[in-house]
Amino acid sequence: MNKQKHYYAVAGLVVIGTIVSYIFLQAIYPLPKAASAEAKTIDFMFDVYFGLIAFMFALIMAFILYASFVFRRQPDDTEDAAHIHGNTTLEIIWTVLPVILVIGLGVWGALEFRGLVSAKENEMVINVTGQQWSWSFEYPEQEDIVSAQLFLPVNRPIVLKMNSEDVLHSFWVPEFRVKQDLVPGYEQELRFEPTVIGRYKVRCAEICGKDHTTMLADVQVVSESDFAAWVEERSARPAYADLTPVERGELWYNAATGDWAGCVGCHSVDGAVRAGPTWLDIYGRTETLTDGATLTVDDTYIRQSIQEPNAQIVEGFNPNIMPQDYVERFTAVQAEILADEGVEIDIIADLIAFMQTLEE
Ligand SMILES: [Cu+2]
Numbered sequence: 001m002n003k004q005k006h007y008y009a010v011a012g013l014v015v016i017g018t019i020v021s022y023i024f025l026q027a028i029y030p031l032p033k034a035a036s037a038e039a040k041t042i043d044f045m046f047d048v049y050f051g052l053i054a055f056m057f058a059l060i061m062a063f064i065l066y067a068s069f070v071f072r073r074q075p076d077d078t079e080d081a082a083h084i085h086g087n088t089t090l091e092i093i094w095t096v097l098p099v100i101l102v103i104g105l106g107v108w109g110a111l112e113f114r115g116l117v118s119a120k121e122n123e124m125v126i127n128v129t130g131q132q133w134s135w136s137f138e139y140p141e142q143e144d145i146v147s148a149q150l151f152l153p154v155n156r157p158i159v160l161k162m163n164s165e166d167v168l169h170s171f172w173v174p175e176f177r178v179k180q181d182l183v184p185g186y187e188q189e190l191r192f193e194p195t196v197i198g199r200y201k202v203r204c205a206e207i208c209g210k211d212h213t214t215m216l217a218d219v220q221v222v223s224e225s226d227f228a229a230w231v232e233e234r235s236a237r238p239a240y241a242d243l244t245p246v247e248r249g250e251l252w253y254n255a256a257t258g259d260w261a262g263c264v265g266c267h268s269v270d271g272a273v274r275a276g277p278t279w280l281d282i283y284g285r286t287e288t289l290t291d292g293a294t295l296t297v298d299d300t301y302i303r304q305s306i307q308e309p310n311a312q313i314v315e316g317f318n319p320n321i322m323p324q325d326y327v328e329r330f331t332a333v334q335a336e337i338l339a340d341e342g343v344e345i346d347i348i349a350d351l352i353a354f355m356q357t358l359e360e
Pocket residue numbers: 130131132133168169170204205206207208212215
């Protein structure tokens with residue numbers, strides 16, 4: 001009878017301890033907003049694991065603390081404690097139960113994982129390229145639109161086919177819960193279905209060099225009709241001859257057309273430092289190079305920076321980041337425009353015209 005009282009007391013402490021620890025864990029590790037279909041499964045797993053962790057913690061702590069207070073040696077007690085050899089039944093229980101539990105969690109995790117990575121019906125393919133230190137997204141089903149921003153229609157299963165140009169990167173949008181490394185030389189896939197309209201950020205979750213922390217890209221989950229409008233806008237091929245050089249320069253900057261990722265991935269127009277120097281106030285500014293030389297940014301220098309990016313490196317930035325093949329790409333696009341519209345366009349001149357407008 002007396003013994004039973006102790007069991008009830010400890011059981012009560014375990015229940016209270018579990019609840020308090022669970023609430024505490026949820027409070028110190030709050031998950032970000034859940035914005036994908038996958039989040040449901042993953043968040044439920046988190047809850048179960050947090051619950052188990054809280055229970056195990058409370059179970060051990062309740063027994064230890066209860067025993068150390070209630071059964072502590074009394075001041076006048078000089079007898080030896082009872083000699084206990086062990087309890088085979090108890091030992092079998094506390095070995096077998098956790099084994100079953102851990103195997104069960106493993107099987108459950110594997111089954112859920114298979115569900116997350118398996119192909120879905122009606123999924124939309126987007127090609128993702130990661131490179132130090134920017135992302136670019138290509139839409140093969142939407143006329144090969146190239147974008148520095150990840151635009152997604154809500155409630156449509158997505159499969160990203162991801163390649164790295166250089167080192168390991170990792171595609172991670174915390175709100176979608178799923179995450180996948182990009183491995184140079186191997187195409188990796190990542191599947192998810194965005195379910196909440198909103199703006200998020202892709203971050204690189206693999207330390208990939210000096211500017212790893214700036215390897216961010218905007219994600220916009222939009223309604224189906226907004227997505228269609230975006231595709232329409234991005235794929236509508238403008239008549240270049242009708243645009244001014246500045247307008248064309250802005251197009252090239254954003255790569256609304258052409259098959260290269262926008263300069264926007266690495267160069268801001270608002271003063272923010274990305275992988276490359278900002279273009280705000282670029283034209284005419286004094287630039288210090290890594291060899292200590294200074295120069296004034298003019299047409300010749302800009303041309304050289306695009307044609308031979310490694311020839312002169314701006315202080316504080318790295319060589320071999322800026323793509324080295326713009327000349328070929330520009331030549332190809334210029335030839336296409338000449339064939340389609342009969343006009344000769346100089347993309348670099350357009351870009352320079354656009355840069356000249358970027359003053360504070
Ligand atoms: Cu990275």
